[in-house]
Amino acid sequence: MNRSTTTLAQASPAPKKSSYFKSRWNAPLAGYLFISPWLIGFLVLTAYPLFLSLYYSFTDYTLMQPMKWIGSRNYERIFTADPKFIQSAKVTVMYVLASVPLKLIAALLVAMVLSRAVRGISVYRTAIYFPSLIGGSIGVSLLWRNIFGVDGIFNKLIAVFGIEGKSWITNPDTALSTLILLTVWQFGSTMVIFLAGLKQIPNDLYEASSVDGANRFIQFFRITLPMLSPILYFNLIMAVINAFQMFTSAFVITNGGPMNATYVYAMYLYERAFSRYELGYASALAWIMLVAIVAATLLISYTSKYWVFYETDTGGKKRK
Structure with a gap:
């Protein structure tokens, strides 16, 4: 190093530490x-509400009495002295296992x-997607x-074929099926996601397999399903999460009846929180639901x- 370079290095001061952190923050x-x-x-x-409810779940908290810490008593x-919890959990699991695959x-x-x-296909897509826009509303x-x-359109329709109808929503054997059918009918959002995935599958794969x-049948199981598996994975997780939280349909259509045949878990949580005002107990129920949803999601992710296959530079490859 020559003398001029040494003099220049001595003349240029090193950047201050405070200005360095200031520039890192301003960026x-x-x-x-x-x-x-x-x-x-x-x-x-x-x-904040999430962690507050976790704290409430360990308290005896009602709107009528002061809050009292009771630990894990809720x-x-x-798990030991609440038959309605077992009943509602059983109905919810049955609903999830039936509605999600069918949807x-x-x-x-x-x-x-x-x-x-097909000509006019956009009109058909809009008509089929429309039920998902109104969702699980009260209307x-x-x-x-x-x-x-009893006097509904469905009974009048089957009466044409000589079948005597009944009140499907007041029969314990068929009440839950009507709620499942409503969920399956509202498949528009899931269908749109599948449709986008189908558009991404190259036609060359089908042409080569035809040759x-x-x-x-073989193309569906060897090409369509493997290529759609990431989309199916996403739709499955979203459908499971939504099914566990089903409330509006059961509350409005059957109000949990008949004979608790449609008494889903969210209805029981609602009853404890807003009918009995047992907010601590309801918070514990809510956290049990959260743990169940997380467990189901992790199980799906593990399997x-x-x-599930993902596209790589060398083609479809099984994820490790």
């Missing part, structure tokens, strides 16, 4: 400002039909209750390595 400051509305909303409206009471199957089959290039639930009542002698 992402704009990003923090932009996400601050969402961040504040998440902390105030989601995170959870012990739920996915219906959505996939309709998506495959609507993926074809739809009231309409469904009238359809499957090799594969029929539509996904056996049936």
